[in-house]
Amino acid sequence: MTLDPRLCARSSPRPARELGFYAGLALVLVAASGCAEPPSGARPPELGPPRKEAAQHQIFSPKVEGSVRELAERGERALLAQRWREAADAYEALVGAEPTAKDAPAWMASLGAAYEGLGELERARATYRRLVAAFPADTHVRGARMREVSLDAYLDDWKALGELGDTILASARPGEHDVDRMLGLGARALRKVQTGDDVAALRDVNEGLELMESLHYGASGRLPVPAAQLRFALAEVRRVRSEKIALQPVTDDFLVKMEMRCQGLLDAQSAYADAIRSVDPTWAKMSGVRVGEMYRTLHRELMAVPPDRAKSESDRDLFYAIMHVRYRALVEKGMEMMTRTIDFAKKSDDESVWVTRAREAKEQMQRSLDEEKAQFAKLPYTEAEVERTLEMMRERALARAQGKPVPPLKLPKGK
Numbered sequence: 001m002t003l004d005p006r007l008c009a010r011s012s013p014r015p016a017r018e019l020g021f022y023a024g025l026a027l028v029l030v031a032a033s034g035c036a037e038p039p040s041g042a043r044p045p046e047l048g049p050p051r052k053e054a055a056q057h058q059i060f061s062p063k064v065e066g067s068v069r070e071l072a073e074r075g076e077r078a079l080l081a082q083r084w085r086e087a088a089d090a091y092e093a094l095v096g097a098e099p100t101a102k103d104a105p106a107w108m109a110s111l112g113a114a115y116e117g118l119g120e121l122e123r124a125r126a127t128y129r130r131l132v133a134a135f136p137a138d139t140h141v142r143g144a145r146m147r148e149v150s151l152d153a154y155l156d157d158w159k160a161l162g163e164l165g166d167t168i169l170a171s172a173r174p175g176e177h178d179v180d181r182m183l184g185l186g187a188r189a190l191r192k193v194q195t196g197d198d199v200a201a202l203r204d205v206n207e208g209l210e211l212m213e214s215l216h217y218g219a220s221g222r223l224p225v226p227a228a229q230l231r232f233a234l235a236e237v238r239r240v241r242s243e244k245i246a247l248q249p250v251t252d253d254f255l256v257k258m259e260m261r262c263q264g265l266l267d268a269q270s271a272y273a274d275a276i277r278s279v280d281p282t283w284a285k286m287s288g289v290r291v292g293e294m295y296r297t298l299h300r301e302l303m304a305v306p307p308d309r310a311k312s313e314s315d316r317d318l319f320y321a322i323m324h325v326r327y328r329a330l331v332e333k334g335m336e337m338m339t340r341t342i343d344f345a346k347k348s349d350d351e352s353v354w355v356t357r358a359r360e361a362k363e364q365m366q367r368s369l370d371e372e373k374a375q376f377a378k379l380p381y382t383e384a385e386v387e388r389t390l391e392m393m394r395e396r397a398l399a400r401a402q403g404k405p406v407p408p409l410k411l412p413k414g415k
Contacts, residue, residue: 061093068098072107079110084117105131105140112147119349125151142180146225149187150282153229156353162191178215179226182208186229193236205233228278232287235271238264239294247301250308265294285350288341289358295334296365302327303372317379318389318412324372325386331365338362385412 058067066074075090091111098104108131115124128144128151135141145168152161165187172180185208192201208230212218218227242264245257272287307319338358345355376383392409399406 059093059097061089061096063089064093068094068101072103075107075110075114079114079117082117084114087111088114088118099134105135105138108134109140109144112144116147116151117348119351121151121155121352125155145180146183149183149229150225150280152187153190153232154282154286154352154354158191158194161187165189165191178211179217179224182211182217182226182230185211186226186233189233190229190236193233193240196240198237198240201233202237205230205237209234222279223274223277223283225278225280225283228275228280228283231271231274232283235268235275235287235290238268238271239290242268242294243297247305250305261298265298268294281344281348285341285345285354285358288337288344289354289361292334292337292341292358292361295330295337296361299327299330299334300368302330314380318381321376321379321381321386322390324376325383326390328369328372331369335362335365335369338365381412388412 058065059071064071064074071090071094075087075094078084078087078090088111091107091114094101094107095104095111098107101107108127112124112127112131115121115127125148128148131138131144132141132148145164148164149161152158152164165184168180168184169188171177172184174181185204189201189204189208192198192204208226212227212230218224223231242261245261245264247254247257247261251257269291272291275287276284278284303323305323307316310316310319338361341358342355342362345352345358389409389412392407396406396409
């Protein structure tokens with residue numbers, strides 16, 4: 001079996017624009033909890049006589065001042081206009097002055113969204129946690145937990161993510177809180193796969209995916225966070241299992257292992273591509289990095305395969321030339337995914353650990369590619385000669401599979 005790198009180079013969907021995500025995040029947090037409808041036949045409340053509204057007290061902070069209403073309106077306008085610092089200043093003043101007010105949960109949700117827009121992810125996560133702790137029965141809790149899940153993953157805090165998953169599942173009753181169960185199962189699965197327990201992780205993933213299918217959750221359009229997290233967790237399980245298939249030492253079943261490894265990569269990439277369709281750009285960026293890392297890892301392992309059957313220096317040179325030309329597409333695909341992820345992150349000035357990882361991986365792959373090209377230039381073969389040799393090898397393999405006469409293999413003679 002000859003691995004065609006083009007099979008491993010399927011393009012994932014391009015990530016959607018990120019800039020408007022945080023601007024509408026506070027609205028999403030509210031929508032995530034659902035809206036109650038009045039009971040059928042209910043009479044509207046009777047209005048009392050008009051009265052003069054008492055003047056609201058003024059709030060003073062080092063950065064802003066105004067009444068509760070003025071600051072709330074100012075914060076909302078700034079959030080929708082993506083003026084993150086202005087929005088954060090207004091909501092910080094409101095939450096600091098009125099921490100137990102009726103609207104405090106909404107202010108905290110908006111404050112978390114503003115921090116995310118600023119790239120202050122730790123502060124955003126802490127704000128969502130405060131919201132959940134202070135107002136556990138509030139309708140904003142579900143949305144806050146969805147944001148906390150995404151931030152735990154993006155901050156590489158898998159332990160916190162698993163603990164949050166356990167907390168969510170402990171209070172999510174089957175049949176009543178199925179969306180919460182999906183969220184908790186995905187969070188717990190990601191923690192398990194990161195600690196090496198891909199078997200238990202897959203059980204959680206499958207349970208969550210069954211819920212998704214039964215509810216048709218995320219069946220059309222972009223995926224909500226619980227659905228995207230489950231698809232990402234499925235991709236992680238597939239990636240880990242694929243990379244457990246070691247290509248060295250080279251044995252008689254090398255081609256079988258190679259086929260399994262490539263198929264595992266493609267299966268994982270398919271699930272990552274689903275996660276890229278998330279309404280939350282966090283999962284798109286993480287998926288892009290993971291796909292790029294998979295290609296880099298496979299390329300690195302293939303280039304480390306020794307020419308055990310080479311009997312001469314010429315044989316070793318030809319082996320290296322063939323490996324370089326055949327599998328160069330893998331590292332190029334990995335670099336492409338990293339570039340797309342970095343460019344996507346620039347739209348929101350994201351300099352998180354995942355973006356740093358993408359940038360460092362891209363630089364490493366570029367150095368590796370440059371070194372390989374420099375080494376290839378010293379060999380006594382041209383790329384055209386090696387390409388023709390590979391084509392003849394494919395023709396011989398096809399003829400052998402079809403029971404036809406196998407043409408002789410004409411190796412390049414060199415420069």
